[in-house]
Structure formats: C-alpha cells, structure tokens
Amino acid sequence: MTQAALALETRTETEDLCERVRAVAKVKLAPHIDAIDKGELYPEEALHAFGSGGAFASHMPVNGDADLRPAIAAMSVIGETCGATAFMAWCQDTLAWYVGNSQNAALKAQWLGPVSSGTQLGGTGLSNPMKTFFGIETIKLKGRKVEGGYVVKGALPWVSNLGPGHIFGTIFEREDAQDSNGVGERVMFLADCGNPKITLHPCPPFLAMDGTGTYAVQIRSAFVPDRLILAENAMPFVKRIRAGFVLLQAGMGLGVMRDCIAIMKELRPMLGHVNRFLDHQPEDFERLLAEAEQEVMALAATPYDPSPAFWERVVRIRLQLGEASVATAHAAMLHAGARGYLKSHRAQRRLREAYFVAIVTPATKQLKKMLADGAQ
Secondary structure (H helix, E strand, O other): OOOHHHHHHHHHHHHHHHHHHHHHHHHHHHHHHHHHHHOOOOOHHHHHHHHHOOOOOOOOOOOOOOOHHHHHHHHHHHHOOOOOHHHHHHHHHHHHHHHHHHHOOHHHHHHHHHHHHHOEEEEEEEEHHHHHOOOOOOOOOEEEEEEEEEEEEEEEEEEOOOOOOOOEEEEEEEEEEEOOOOOOEEEEEEEOOOOOOEEEEOOOOOOOOOOOOOOOEEEEEEEEEEEEEOOHHHHHHHHHHHHHHHHHHHHHHHHHHHHHHHHHOOOOHHHHHHHOOOOOHHHHHHHHHHHHHHHHHHHHHOOOOOOHHHHHHHHHHHHHHHHHHHHHHHHHHHHHHHHHHOOOOOOHHHHHHHHHHHHHOOHHHHHHHHHOOOOO
16 A cells, blocks of 8 residues: 555544544533533543544554554544543543553453453553653652562552543552662553552542542552553653653644634624734634644654654644643633633633643643753
8 A cells, every 4th residue: 555545544544533533522522511620520421432433442553553643633523522521531542552552461451452442441640650750759659579460559649530440550669679779660550440459539629620530549558460560661661652642642732722713713703893903813823723733643643753853842742732722722711701701601611621731741841841851
C-alpha cells in the first residue's frame, strides 16, 4: 500500500470512529453534562459506550508501531460536548497505552482487551511520579520485593476515572534496592481498586471536574503480584510511553477550544454588533486551533520517536495547547458577556474546564520548567 493510500485509509477510519463517538456523545453524554459538572454523576455508561465504539483501542501498538491520531481525534469529539468526560477518556486511553506497551505477557493477556474496549475502566496515577522525575515532588509510593510480587504502601492525593473494581497504573520506589544516593529502583504496576488494602477517599470539591471519579488513594501494605507489574524497570518504560502520555492530552484541549469557537459564532446574531469591537474574534482562534492540531497530529503519528528534538516539540505543543485553551475560553466568556456568567451557560463551564487543561500534569509551570531544563 502506498503512503498516500495508507494516509487516506487512516483518515477514513478516523472519521468513522469520530462519527461513532459523536453519536454516543449525543445520546449518552449530552443529557448529563450538568450532573457530571456538579459531581452528581460519574458517566460510567457513556464511557463503556465510547469503548464499545472503539474510542480507547485505536492507538494500541501493532508490530512495534502506534498511531495516536484517531484516539486524539475521538477524544476531541468527546471534549466538544464535555471537557470532564474528555479527561476521563484520556485516563482510559492512557491506561490502555500502559498495558499495550507492557512486556508482561500475563498482564496483557488479562487486561489489554478489557481496558481497550472500555469493559474495564480505570485511570492513571502518574501525576506524582511525573513530577518526581522532574524534581518537583518526591515519590509517594514505596515497595519491597517479596515472593511472587511486591508489597506496596503510600498514598496518592488525586487519581481520576476510578471507582470500585477499577484499576490504574502508577509507580513505586523500592526501599530494598537503592543506589548510592539512596534512590530506589522504580517499578510500574497496575493497582487494583478491588484489593481491600487499596482504599478510595473522596476529594474536597473542585472548581470543575467533580464527576470524574477522582479520589485520594491509600495503599496499606498491599500485595502486588507479578502479573500486575507493567515494568520491573520503570524508567526506560516511561521514556517510551511519555510522548503518548502527553500527546493524548491534546484531545481535551482541542475539543474545548472547538466548542469555545462555536460559542463565539453562535452569539454573532445577537451580539455581533458589539462583539466585533473585542480584540480577538473566533477566526483568530480557528487559525490557532488549526495550527495546533496540525502539529499535534504530525507528532502523534510517530509517538516512539526517541530523539530529543521530538520530545521538545511534544512539550512545546502541550504547553501551547494549555495556554490556547484558556485564551479561547476567556474569549468565549467575553463574547457571551452577562449571559455567559449564568451558571446555566456553557461558556463559564468551558472556562473552568480550560483551566484544567492548563494545570493537569504536566501543568503549564512544569512544562516551562522542563523546557528551561532542556526537555530531557
């Protein structure tokens, strides 16, 4: 198959996937946006339906390669309706990304199908480890080797897309295998929320995103069997999957931006006569969106590129998307004016969701630090 034919096939498959996701969002998601935003509903039914439609499977590695473009496009469609649910889709996509890239055959045999199909829901607990790797925090989970696995203890303050019976991927540091600087080997594993020694505790109310199944997780000397180990040596594994981890987040920002542009355009018949005096118009953000999406999709086609230049581009576009999401949502609020200040108007929800795009790990300040440090 020629490169042109392959590109056409990819576009067609992506369009078909997005249409399926859009149909699910209209029926299973749109009627519940307010309840999700208020924290009254965790949209489990919608997430299962998105998974049945293929939303969490398109980016799975095949013969050593992976293409993140369909998954990002599908997530952006979800984000056009609900930024919180797009975030949960990212959690699910990222969990599948971990499992799909693991070399643990037993783990993949048990979890890859259920996770990538959305039958098994779950999330990612890499916020603390990712901050640790860049000198922002210290790692919160500790473990030691025992026969048949590890015993792990510690607490994570925020892990999302969780509930009873869910799973998530995270990293602990071995207390029984340390280097001369006292830093232990890092092990990445799947935490099973069905384990009685892993407990979920509700978080204080957030500005937004309360319906995302976000909990503080307490792990009290839980046994983690070898079949739940994603990578015995976490650092090379993280380096392989980190571009995918970051690039997949683009779906959240692209979706929120697209709906903010739609808000501005919808207001033109009523407020265009005065909104035209605002400095920024929807067409300005359409150009910004198109440029960002072009860069994201170019990078998403080759997520395993090991070059420093590639990683720096990933970090830069992620930073740009966080800032662009906030700028677009801010403009939508100004275009909406007083009506956007009503709790019933989606402009104010979009602004709150956009701030989340800018602060979810890796947050704007972390990305800037990473670039200042040379984006290693």
